[in-house]
Amino acid sequence: MDIRQIKDAIARRSMGLVALGVMSAAFLVGFGLYWRARPVLAGRRWTEILFSAAWHPARGEFGLGGFILGSFWVTAIAMVIAVPLSLLTALYLSEYASRRTREWSRPVVDVLAGISPVVYGVWGMLVVVPLVRDYAMPFLSSRLKFFPFASDNFTGFSALAGGVVLAVMVVPIMVSVMEEILRTVPPEIREASLALGATRWQTTKKAVLKKAWPGVVAAIILGFSRASGETMAVLMVAGCALQAVPKSIFDPAYPLPALIANTYGEMMSVPLYDAAILLAALVLFLLTVLFNAVGWGILLRLEKREG
Amino acid sequence: MEARTHIRVEDLSVWYGGHPALKDVTLSIPDKKITAIIGPSGCGKTTLLKSFNRLIDLQEGVRMEGRILVDDEDITAPGADLTRLRKKMGLLFQRPQVLPMSIFENVAYGLRIHGENDRLRLGEKVEHYLRMAGLWAEVRDRLAAPAAKLSIGQQQRLCLARGLAVEPEVILGDEPTSALDPHSAERIEQRFLELKRDYTIVLVTHILRQARRLADYAAFVYMGELVEHGPAAELFAHPKDPRTEAYISGRFIESTGEDPD
Numbered sequence: 054m055d056i057r058q059i060k061d062a063i064a065r066r067s068m069g070l071v072a073l074g075v076m077s078a079a080f081l082v083g084f085g086l087y088w089r090a091r092p093v094l095a096g097r098r099w100t101e102i103l104f105s106a107a108w109h110p111a112r113g114e115f116g117l118g119g120f121i122l123g124s125f126w127v128t129a130i131a132m133v134i135a136v137p138l139s140l141l142t143a144l145y146l147s148e149y150a151s152r153r154t155r156e157w158s159r160p161v162v163d164v165l166a167g168i169s170p171v172v173y174g175v176w177g178m179l180v181v182v183p184l185v186r187d188y189a190m191p192f193l194s195s196r197l198k199f200f201p202f203a204s205d206n207f208t209g210f211s212a213l214a215g216g217v218v219l220a221v222m223v224v225p226i227m228v229s230v231m232e233e234i235l236r237t238v239p240p241e242i243r244e245a246s247l248a249l250g251a252t253r254w255q256t257t258k259k260a261v262l263k264k265a266w267p268g269v270v271a272a273i274i275l276g277f278s279r280a281s282g283e284t285m286a287v288l289m290v291a292g293c294a295l296q297a298v299p300k301s302i303f304d305p306a307y308p309l310p311a312l313i314a315n316t317y318g319e320m321m322s323v324p325l326y327d328a329a330i331l332l333a334a335l336v337l338f339l340l341t342v343l344f345n346a347v348g349w350g351i352l353l354r355l356e357k358r359e360g
Numbered sequence: 361m362e363a364r365t366h367i368r369v370e371d372l373s374v375w376y377g378g379h380p381a382l383k384d385v386t387l388s389i390p391d392k393k394i395t396a397i398i399g400p401s402g403c404g405k406t407t408l409l410k411s412f413n414r415l416i417d418l419q420e421g422v423r424m425e426g427r428i429l430v431d432d433e434d435i436t437a438p439g440a441d442l443t444r445l446r447k448k449m450g451l452l453f454q455r456p457q458v459l460p461m462s463i464f465e466n467v468a469y470g471l472r473i474h475g476e477n478d479r480l481r482l483g484e485k486v487e488h489y490l491r492m493a494g495l496w497a498e499v500r501d502r503l504a505a506p507a508a509k510l511s512i513g514q515q516q517r518l519c520l521a522r523g524l525a526v527e528p529e530v531i532l533g534d535e536p537t538s539a540l541d542p543h544s545a546e547r548i549e550q551r552f553l554e555l556k557r558d559y560t561i562v563l564v565t566h567i568l569r570q571a572r573r574l575a576d577y578a579a580f581v582y583m584g585e586l587v588e589h590g591p592a593a594e595l596f597a598h599p600k601d602p603r604t605e606a607y608i609s610g611r612f613i614e615s616t617g618e619d620p621d
């Protein structure tokens with residue numbers, strides 16, 4: 054064996070080892086959390102913990118249902134706002150805007166994507182929360198007395214505020230990725246469509262998006278992951294009241310990451326409390342894995358269907 | 361008998377960000393004939409062709425001067441209806457550009473764009489135009505398969521069917537056979553000869569023999585200038601300009617380093 058082949062073998066093994074290490078980190082995190090959460094699982098059923106909303110640590114009740122729903126609720130509101138906004142923005146930038154506009158918009162989008170969540174949180178408290186409190190909530194909740202608008206929370210710190218702040222945070226990320234993906238669609242596809250007498254919009258909708266669809270889904274998954282794991286900004290504006298399940302966009306919501314960040318390390322005298330928080334972390338971890346798996350599953354199917 | 365003029369180009373100049381690609385081109389394209397545009401690489405043939413359906417507008421920093429009249433209507437005027445113009449002009453690209461969808465949907469695409477949604481009629485028309493492009497027999501059993509799975513020659517005929525389906529009046533071909541094998545190229549050529557009964561055809565080609573075989577009229581473009589144009593037989597037999605003469609006799613190689621064929 055000459056020296057080149059030895060080097061090659063070393064490179065392959067060492068890189069393989071590093072890759073294995075990085076990937077097993079995910080398993081180690083999951084397993085570590087499980088190990089530390091075991092005490093709270095002993096004697097309780099999974100279903101009880103996942104679906105019960107009774108969170109009374111002092112009484113030994115550790116139902117995570119309210120937090121899980123809080124996570125869903127805030128993330129869903131964020132995505133409902135963020136997906137159309139980012140898609141339309143990305144489409145405008147890649148299909149309609151002049152090169153000039155694109156050239157200055159890209160750094161702006163990147164800066165927005167890089168701003169610390171705390172800054173968004175402060176902005177949310179100063180702007181979004183008052184807007185929700187003074188306008189959105191009084192206006193909508195008094196007129197639409199049904200799900201998901203009816204509420205008796207007049208503080209403005211609400212799932213809606215959390216969702217709006219999250220949406221503003223993930224829009225730049227999704228715009229940036231979606232625009233990148235739309236730019237990979239060959240210009241020939243647009244030419245072919247336009248040459249048949251299609252309008253810009255027809256071309257965008259029927260040819261460009263058709264080609265870019267899997268990538269757009271991937272961008273949405275990315276935004277979703279970011280939104281569901283985001284802690285700081287949500288913690289600051291979503292209310293995070295320990296109450297039952299949120300039933301309105303104006304109710305406070307207490308998502309899992311906020312629970313963990315807020316309470317881990319405190320109240321350690323309460324038996325099983327830290328195990329319960331680590332269980333919350335494990336649930337968050339598993340939900341993230343689940344969402345991503347479902348997302349990638351959709352993506353793979355789309356790609357396969359397109360051929 | 362002089363044929364009616366279908367497309368009239370008057371003093372057309374085109375620049376790409378200050379770099380001139382066409383200079384003062386004046387040319388009449390006769391109705392229901394094949395007009396070949398020949399010339400060395402980079403002389404502005406594609407630019408000329410894409411000016412006819414204003415696809416040139418998509419290029420960044422392009423500027424156009426002069427007029428192009430299609431059916432006596434100035435298509436370079438501000439506010440010209442580009443979607444209607446492009447519907448009138450089927451364009452075949454140098455490489456077939458299939459859309460990311462099935463064979464059927466590729467042909468149905470243009471029909472749907474222009475408002476045909478009836479499933480039955482769509483089916484009939486797709487079959488009709490696939491037959492017209494000489495592709496039906498090969499794809500009838502796999503209309504739902506992705507168009508990208510077809511061979512390049514089949515893809516080009518699919519593009520022809522797709523272009524014909526929107527019922528254009530003019531067919532613009534930008535070296536439509538240059539990416540094809542000789543057999544596929546011949547099939548496309550045959551289609552063109554059949555189609556010129558009903559369509560005005562403008563064919564950009566590098567292949568002089570192809571121009572000789574197909575063209576009624578020919579135009580020779582060199583470095584953005586229209587050097588010479590006229591009936592193809594005459595232009596090939598008795599070129600008036602020494603540059604044309606050099607190009608068609610293949611003596612161009614020494615003077616410009618271009619391969620004329």
Ligand SMILES: Nc1ncnc2c1ncn2[C@@H]1O[C@H](COP(=O)(O)OP(=O)(O)OP(=O)(O)O)[C@@H](O)[C@H]1O
Pocket residue numbers: 376377379380381400401402403404405406407408419420
């Ligand atoms: N988008 C563009 N931006 C800048 N310059 C361009 C652009 N498109 C073409 N050109 C230039 O304009 C000139 C004419 O180009 P054109 O594509 O019309 O040539 P052509 O005759 O079709 O060549 P070929 O036979 O190689 O296809 C060339 O010098 C080319 O480099």
Ligand SMILES: [Mg+2]
Pocket residue numbers: 405406407534
């Ligand atoms: Mg060309």
